[in-house]
Amino acid sequence: MSTSIHPSAIVSDKATIGDNVVVGPCSVIEDNVVIGDGCVIESFVHLKSYVRLGVDNHVHSYVCIGGEPQHLAYKNEETWVEIGDSNTLRECVTVNRGTVQGNGRTVLGSHCLLMAYAHVAHDCILGDHVIMANAVNLAGHVEIGNHAVVSGMAAVQQFLRIGEYAFLGGSSGYNLDIPPYMLAHGVRGRLMGPNLIGLRRHGFDTTVCRALKKAYKIIFRSGLPREKALEQALNDYPDVAEVANLVGFMRGTKCGVAPDFHKNGD
Known part of the structure; x- marks a missing residue:
């Protein structure tokens, strides 16, 4: 299958589009965007400048990737969002670019699922096979290990680390690191012991x-x-x-x- 770009989509001639890519109606792809082979960009998606997508990603409607950091010190520097392969970003997900004060990039690994309305702030680094359920909010500089799960409407404070295979309960606020393999929950997330079922x-x-x-x-x-x-x-x-x-x-x-x-x- 050849690349298919809907006539109503706006795609910069400074963007790089791979093979077998689908771009749906009314989507906007700005300068300096790289989209790997086999990606599906549904309708009304906005890929802003300085975004790299690997192969076989599926980006659902109303997603915005590459928005400017919500950081008062940001001065229009060139910073990036880098996304790996085979990820699914559901409706209304937002992923902001990094800052020069941080990593200079926000990173999403491969085989991740970000459900509707999830937000990934500047300089976050997510590993592979991460699941963020609906309306999860990550503040800046959060690091999440491979195979971690963050349940719906959870909020994670800036600079925290979530270890691999951790499971974070929903409707909770997390203001301290969650070690790998652990289960956490509560109004202020507290440890409940190892995530034995998930392990x-x-x-x-x-x-x-x-x-x-x-x-x-x-x-x-x-x-x-x-x-x-x-x-x-x-x-x-x-x-x-x-x-x-x-x-x-x-x-x-x-x-x-x-x-x-x-x-x-x-």
Whole structure:
């Protein structure tokens, strides 16, 4: 199939359009946009300048990608949105460009699903297979690991990190980092323990799930000082890479890690 651009679409001659691309009615594609092979751009989509899309992305109606950062220090610098392959962006999703104060780019990996009205602010970095449900809002500089899920109407504060395979409950505000493999929920998101159902669905075996469950209890419920608890978790499970990853994430936090809900429940 050859590339198909509807006559009512406005496509800059400075945009680069790949093979087998569909551009629907009334969509606008500005200068310095790159659209990879096999992408579908539905009607009324606006791709602003400095956007790169990989291959086989599906962008639904009324999506706006590449909007200027909602940042008072932004002075019309050239910054980008970079999107990988095989993503689905549903109706009214917005993705803003990066800032020179941050990464200079906002990044979405591959095989992600952003449901209707989700918002990705400047300088966010999302991994692969991330799911953002309806009306999720990410503030600037948020990082989300592979296979993480953010449920509907959740709001994530700027500069936070969400670890891989984490599951964030909906209608919640998150103001502290959420470690990998964890389940979080609450008016101010608090940790509920490992995301065991999600981990099993992704093929994590019983040994790993048990190790993460016990490591969680050591770190968050043993009463030990944090560094001693992290050391004990590593000593108890020296051959479980996921425990090492959890400990490394917690040692690398800059904003602090959400507490266990038993200690700071809503």
